[in-house]
Amino acid sequence: MAAAVAMGVATAGVIVGVLRGGGDGSPAAEQSAFCWGALKRGDVAALSVHPLQRYASDEGNLKGSTRADCQVGAGLDAHGVMKQTQFRLSVGGAPVNTVWYMADDVAGVSLVRAPIAGVPGWINRSMAGVLLPASCTGKLQFGNPVYVRLQVEDDQDETWRDGTLQKRMTDVLMTAATGLTRQLGCSETTFASPDTAPRLLEEHAPAAGKACGLPGFTAPVRFSKEYVTEGDFRLWSCSLGTGADAVHFTVTQDPYLVFLNTTGSAHRHAVLTCGGKRTLVQTDTQDTDLARSFRTAVAHRANCA
DSSP: OOOOEEEEEEETTEEEEEEEOOTTSOOOOOOSEETTTTEEHHHHHTTOSSOOSOOEEEEOOTTSSSOEEEEEESEEOTTSOEESOOEEEEEEEOOOSOHHHHHHHHHOSOSSOEEOTTSSEEEOSSEEEEEOOGGGTTSSSSSSOEEEEEEEOTTGGGTOOSSHHHHHHHHHHHHHHHHHHHHHTOOOTTOOOOSSOOOOOOOBOOBTTBGGGOTTOOOOTTOOOEEEOOSOSTEEEEEESSGGGOEEEEEEOOHHHHHHOOOOOTTTEEEEEETTEEEEEEEOOSOHHHHHHHHHHHHHHHTBO
16 A cells, blocks of 8 residues: 655755655645644644644745745645645745735735734735745745735635634734744744734725825715725725726835835825835826825825925
C-alpha cells in the first residue's frame, strides 16, 4: 500500500509543504502545520462553519515570482482537487498604485471594505488582506511590497452576520502574516492582530452638504449611494455611487502607504500635513471641481496645513 507523504522543502528559512494522498486513495497523514508552517490546526478550524474531521493544505511555492496560494480543506481527491475547501491564503506582491486600487489587490474588490486597526490591511465580507512590514520587501521574489490575503469559502457570511466571521478572519490572517514575518526575519512588534474586528461599511444616501460625512462636501445628484469608513484618517475611504459610475476617495495617514505612493496627477493626488501627520489624499474622479471640493473638506476636518 502506497504511503501518504508530506514533502517539505526549506528555502530561505521558509518551509514550503505540499500535501499528497496515497495513490490508492488512502488518506494523507494528519497535518499539524498549514500554509508554509504559519498556521496550526486551531487556526484553520476557526474558519469552519462545521468542523471537519481532518484538515489539510495544498501549498504553492513561496519562492516563485508570482502569487503563491494555499488551499485548506479536507484533503485532495483522486484528481488533486481540495475537498470541502474552507479558505485560501495567498502571498503576493502588491502593485504600487493608488491606495484604493492597492486595497483591491490586497483585500479584494469591494465597496464594503473596511480597514483593519493598526496595520495596512482591509477586510470585507469574504476576504481580508494585509501588507507585510516594509522590511519584508525583497525577502521573496515578487518584486513589490508583500501582502497576505485570506479568502473564505462556502458563503460563510450567510452563517455569521454578527461580525464573528470578520473577527475570525482578522485573527487567522494576522496569525499567518506574523508567522511568515518571523520565518522571513522581518517581524515587527507593532505588526499584530487588533483586539476588535472592523465594522463593515453599510450603504447610505449622501447627506446634503455632507457627502462622505465631510461638512461642506456636496455630492453630484447622480450619486444616490455612498459607502464611507468610520473613524479617523489612518485608512479612510469613501465611494460614491456603484458600478462603472462610482468614484472613490481615500485619505491615508499610515506611514508605510504614504511612503509607497509615488504616482498621481495634481488634481487627483496630494500629500498634506494634517494634525502634524503626513496625509495622502487621493481620488479617481475626472471632475476637477469635485476633487478640489473633497480636498478642501478634508483639510477643514483634519486640520491640514
